[in-house]
Amino acid sequence: MSIDRRQLLLGGLALPWLGSCETGRRSLRIGGDASRTAHRLRTMDFPKPSAVEKHKVLILGGGVAGCTAAYTLEKQGFRDYLMLEMGHDPGGNARSGRNEVSAFPLGAHYLPLPHPSQADLLEFLQEAGALRGWSARGEPQYHEDYLCHDPEDRVFYEGRWFEGLIAWKALPQREIEDIRSFMHFVERARGTKGRDGRRIFQIPLDQSSRDPEWLKLDTMTLSAFVRGQGWHSRYLAWYLDYCCRDDYGTGWNGVSAWAGLHYFAGREAEPEEGATVLTWPEGNAWLVQKLMQRSRDRFVGDTLIFHIEPTAQGYQVDGWQESAGHARRWEAEALIVALPRFVAQRLLPGCAVPSGVLSYAPWMVANCKVARPPQSEGMPLCWDNVPFGSPSLGYVVATHQNVRRYESASVLTSYWPLTAETPSVARTIAGLRSPQDWEHLVLADLELMHPGIARDVQSMDFWLWGHGMIQPRPGYIWGQDRARMPLTSRPSLAFAHSDMSGISIFEEAFARGRQAALQILQNSGRQA
Numbered sequence: 001m002s003i004d005r006r007q008l009l010l011g012g013l014a015l016p017w018l019g020s021c022e023t024g025r026r027s028l029r030i031g032g033d034a035s036r037t038a039h040r041l042r043t044m045d046f047p048k049p050s051a052v053e054k055h056k057v058l059i060l061g062g063g064v065a066g067c068t069a070a071y072t073l074e075k076q077g078f079r080d081y082l083m084l085e086m087g088h089d090p091g092g093n094a095r096s097g098r099n100e101v102s103a104f105p106l107g108a109h110y111l112p113l114p115h116p117s118q119a120d121l122l123e124f125l126q127e128a129g130a131l132r133g134w135s136a137r138g139e140p141q142y143h144e145d146y147l148c149h150d151p152e153d154r155v156f157y158e159g160r161w162f163e164g165l166i167a168w169k170a171l172p173q174r175e176i177e178d179i180r181s182f183m184h185f186v187e188r189a190r191g192t193k194g195r196d197g198r199r200i201f202q203i204p205l206d207q208s209s210r211d212p213e214w215l216k217l218d219t220m221t222l223s224a225f226v227r228g229q230g231w232h233s234r235y236l237a238w239y240l241d242y243c244c245r246d247d248y249g250t251g252w253n254g255v256s257a258w259a260g261l262h263y264f265a266g267r268e269a270e271p272e273e274g275a276t277v278l279t280w281p282e283g284n285a286w287l288v289q290k291l292m293q294r295s296r297d298r299f300v301g302d303t304l305i306f307h308i309e310p311t312a313q314g315y316q317v318d319g320w321q322e323s324a325g326h327a328r329r330w331e332a333e334a335l336i337v338a339l340p341r342f343v344a345q346r347l348l349p350g351c352a353v354p355s356g357v358l359s360y361a362p363w364m365v366a367n368c369k370v371a372r373p374p375q376s377e378g379m380p381l382c383w384d385n386v387p388f389g390s391p392s393l394g395y396v397v398a399t400h401q402n403v404r405r406y407e408s409a410s411v412l413t414s415y416w417p418l419t420a421e422t423p424s425v426a427r428t429i430a431g432l433r434s435p436q437d438w439e440h441l442v443l444a445d446l447e448l449m450h451p452g453i454a455r456d457v458q459s460m461d462f463w464l465w466g467h468g469m470i471q472p473r474p475g476y477i478w479g480q481d482r483a484r485m486p487l488t489s490r491p492s493l494a495f496a497h498s499d500m501s502g503i504s505i506f507e508e509a510f511a512r513g514r515q516a517a518l519q520i521l522q523n524s525g526r527q528a
C-alpha cells in the first residue's frame with residue numbers, strides 16, 4: 001500500500017491534493033483543484049504569453065455562472081466570445097466523475113423545484129427537457145426521470161431509520177412542539193411581504209424585500225435567533241445546524257439568521273407527496289451540459305488565468321496552460337468575470353473586497369463504489385440518507401433514479417462540509433490528510449449506519465474543494481461590501497459568481513451569469 005508520489009508530483013499543476021493508492025481491498029483516489037489555483041497564483045511564476053487571440057467577449061471561469069453567461073449570449077444570437085476555465089471540463093463545483101457503475105457528482109447534485117416566479121430558470125429547464133410543460137391548472141410538469149424518485153430522504157437516529165429528516169416518532173412532546181413552532185414561523189414568513197411589497201425571502205435573493213425589520217435578521221446568527229424565540233429543542237438545533245452545513249458549508253452558529261431562514265422560506269412549501277427536487281446521477285453536471293450545449297466549441301479548459309489588464313480598447317487576459325507548457329494571451333472588448341471574488345481580486349485591479357469579508361467553506365466529497373446497495377432495516381434506502389449527529393451530511397445514492405437500484409452495484413456520494421475548524425485551518429488539515437485518512441473517516445461514518453458495509457466498498461474517490469462555497473456569515477448578505485461587489489466604472493466589465501449573492505446555489509449562479517451577459521450586451525448596444 002503506497003501513495004503514488006510520482007503521480008502526486010507530476011500530475012498537472014502543483015497538486016498538493018492529488019494521490020491514489022491500492023489497499024488490496026479497494027482503490028483510493030484523491031483529487032481537487034481549488035488549492036492549485038491558490039498556490040500557483042500566490043507565486044505568480046508564469047512565463048510571458050506566447051500568442052494573442054482576439055474576441056469581442058471573454059468569459060472567465062466556467063462554473064454555473066460562467067456557463068449561464070455563455071448560454072445567455074447564445075440565446076441572444078451572440079457568438080464572438082470564448083470561455084476560459086482552469087478545470088478540464090466546464091461546471092466548477094457542479095462537475096461530475098464516473099466509474100464502471102455510474103456517473104456521480106463531485107459537488108452540486110440537485111436543484112430544488114423552482115418557484116413559479118423564476119421564469120428564466122423555468123424556461124431553461126424546459127429547453128433542457130427537464131420541464132415538459134404546464135398542466136391545464138398551470139402547474140409545471142417535470143420529466144419523471146429527473147424528479148427525485150420516492151423515497152427521498154431518511155434520518156438515522158438512535159439506531160433506527162426514520163422517514164424524512166425529523167424522527168417525529170422518536171421525539172418527546174416538548175421537542176415536537178419546538179420544531180412545529182419553528183415550522184409554523186417559516187410558513188408565515190414564506191407568505192409574508194415586507195413594507196415594500198416584496199416577498200421577504202426570494203430567489204434570486206436580491207429580489208427579496210428590503211424591509212429593515214426583516215433585514216435585521218442578517219445581523220445575528222441563526223442559533224441566536226432560534227434561542228431568542230425560546231426554542232430549545234436539541235433535535236431542532238441539530239436539524240438547523242445540519243441544514244446550514246448542507247446548503248452553506250457552515251454550522252448554524254456561523255450563519256446569518258436571514259440566510260438560515262431563507263433556506264426554508266425562500267422556496268415553495270414542500271408538498272405532502274411527490275418530489276421536491278430535480279436530480280441526476282451526475283448531479284448538476286447534467287444542467288451544465290445543457291447550458292453548454294451550444295457553447296462547447298467556445299470552451300477552453302485547462303487554462304489558469306493569472307493576469308487581467310484593462311487597456312484603452314478593452315482587456316488583455318493571460319492564462320497558463322500546463323499541458324501545453326505555455327502561457328497565452330487573449331484580448332477582448334468586454335469581460336464577464338465569473339471567477340470567485342477571492343481569485344478575481346488577485347488578478348484584476350480595483351475589485352478587492354475588504355479583508356476578512358469573504359469566507360469560503362472547504363468540503364470533501366467521497367464517491368464510494370459498493371458491490372451492493374447498503375442493507376438496512378425499517379425505512380428503505382432513500383436518495384438522501386442522513387446520520388443524526390455525524391460530522392458528515394450522510395450520503396446520496398448516485399444510482400437512485402435507476403429503477404433497479406436495490407439490485408446491483410451502486411455509488412454512494414458522501415458529503416463532508418469541513419466545519420470543525422475555521423476554514424483556513426480546515427483547508428490545511430484537509431491538504432495533509434492521506435487517502436487512507438479519508439478512507440477511515442468515511443468508512444467509520446458508513447459503518448455507523450450499516451455495520452459491515454466496508455466489505456462491500458470497492459473503490460473510493462475523494463474530491464476536495466478548498467473554497468467550495470461562500471459562507472453567509474452575519475452581515476455579509478445585507479452589508480455594504482456585498483452591495484459594492486457588482487459595481488464597476490467600466491461598462492464593458494461584468495461580474496458573475498454565486499459569492500456575490502452570499503448563498504451558493506444553482507439558482508443564484510444562474511441568475512448572476514444571465515444578468516452579467518445581458519448587461520454586457522446592453523452596454524455594447526448589442527442586445528437582441
Ligand SMILES: Cc1cc2nc3c(=O)[nH]c(=O)nc-3n(C[C@H](O)[C@H](O)[C@H](O)COP(=O)(O)OP(=O)(O)OC[C@H]3O[C@@H](n4cnc5c(N)ncnc54)[C@H](O)[C@@H]3O)c2cc1C
Pocket residue numbers: 037060061062063064065066084085086087090091092093094106107108109110111284303304305306338339340343363365465468469496497498499504505506507509
Ligand atoms: C460540495 C458542494 C456541494 C454542492 N451542492 C449543491 C447542490 O446540490 N445544489 C446547488 O444548487 N448548489 C450546490 N453547491 C453550490 C454550487 O457551488 C453552486 O450551485 C454553483 O455551482 C456555483 O457556481 P459558480 O459559477 O458561482 O461558482 P464555481 O463553481 O466556483 O465556478 C467558478 C469557476 O471559476 C474557475 N476558476 C477559478 N479560478 C480560476 C482561474 N484563476 N482561472 C480559470 N478558472 C478559474 C473554477 O474552476 C470554476 O469553474 C454545492 C457546492 C459544493 C462545494
